[in-house]
Amino acid sequence: MEGLKECEANLVVHLHPSKAKSASEAIFSELSSLLFTYSETFGGVVLAYDPNIRSNLGKVLPGIHPHFGVSLKARLLLFNPKPNMLLEGEVVKITPQSIHAVVLGFSSVFIGDEDIRDEFKHKIKSGKEEYVSKSDKKHKIKVGTILRFVVKSFDEDILHIVGSIADDRTGCARWMNKNLDKWTQSDSTTRKTKNVDGEGLQT
Template structure:
């Protein structure tokens, strides 16, 4: 997914003096407070992190009434940063005549309204189940549980809500799109397998909505971009990361 990327961040985390005995825990706690929130500095939503290095055991003490410790560290950050006119993938959770509701990676909601669904898809109720079926490709069906690819129209950074579109021909059910590519069924099987693995991996983590503070390392997704050249710093209250361009 284009929206996923890994960045290497050099940051400074400010810790309260009372935390000097539990530096490691405090760093995790501080970084965890940014999880699932959009950060302008990161230009994305922090999904996971891995503290790679704390270069020095010495920390600068800030002057003032609260002598916070400025701890420098390096961390790998997995970020979710959907941009307009890029593609996202998600699981359909509800279908109504006027809209399709999708959840991306188990945490971000997306809606595709009737106006953003291309005309070939018609709403039907089959066996009591709401579906969108392509009039030209009868096997192209979108129903609850289908993994779909869609175009990003806009992204609400406050609630992490995506407005999507199924207008481009390259959007729709991922399984169907895969079947109709050159790799045909082979890709579909792979897709199924990877989906199965993803579900296993995500149980109790991202999809379960219960990413614990202890779970910091996610495997690098297939298509994620690694920006190793750019180091990122964030400044958010007590945690500060400075961007080194």
């Protein structure tokens, strides 16, 4: 999935002298405090870490708040969605005006009516709301569906994504994986039509 990346970081963790006997535990605690928060330093939301402590305990530095430093190198898994990236998330709510989903279990997604392409029609079946494709009734979006969508924006403070399924590459991921040739051909036809009209041509 787009939006995920790995990086290596050289870090120094500063610990209170009282943590000297359990430094490893204290280091993991400090690194855990970074999880599922956006870090400008690393350029993304920290999802996981794999530390490699490279030095013994440093010298205790005196002061109002004495501490010692431990150097380490850590591999980080980051999540940083950008506009126009294709992501997937699980649908958690459907309304006549919107689709709500969650990516990776923590980042909420909102797709408004203006970003749901006309191909999909809102319906209520057995008391449950869903969007059904006019061209193929088996292409449905409902609660529990893994939805493939395009990122419009990402709020780093609240980890909220505004998405869109106006693009032909978006919809129910399971249906699209089973009908790869069908939607790829549809997308190709759309591009050809634009070129005939004189739009989308490279100069």
